[in-house]
Amino acid sequence: MRNANPELISSIKKKTLELLMQKEPAEIGMREIAANCGVSATAIYHYYKEKERLFQEIALDCLEQTNGILEGAAENADSPKQKVLDSIRAFRGWCLKNPRVASLVMEKIVVLAGF
Known part of the structure; x- marks a missing residue:
């Protein structure tokens, strides 16, 4: 397994938050996140096995x-x-x-991520 790339993780979170500003969490898939970040879906899955975990980190x-x-x-x-x-x-x-962001964090992401 390769080492974690903090810059890529930061970029994934930033680009995903940008997507969340445009769409509801349920409308966003991992492949779309990958395309928005300019990386392969495999790269996204290396860090986040499921989008709920990614959304949870963004909410946190x-x-x-x-x-x-x-x-x-x-x-x-x-x-x-x-x-x-x-x-x-x-x-x-x-x-x-x-x-x-307030709506997503306090309502949609928190519920979707299982807080």
Whole structure:
């Protein structure tokens, strides 16, 4: 088995997220993901045996990014209440700026990936 290629994995996730901005998760197949990434289906299957696992990793990446935004928003708050309020405002702002990603992560990808 060949070594993992972090750049290819990153590219696969990025290109798949681009597809998810255009289509519903159930409408996307592994061959389409491969074609969008400019690699063979075999290359995709080397890293992801099924698309649900790929979607799950993308959802986790988006949640991690969102968590960073929330932590950053609450970082300078003076009280626990203010931390919560700042986090809620940051989350709302992120959802408004990224409605499709928010919808996918919170609803479609999470359900499809079996969270």
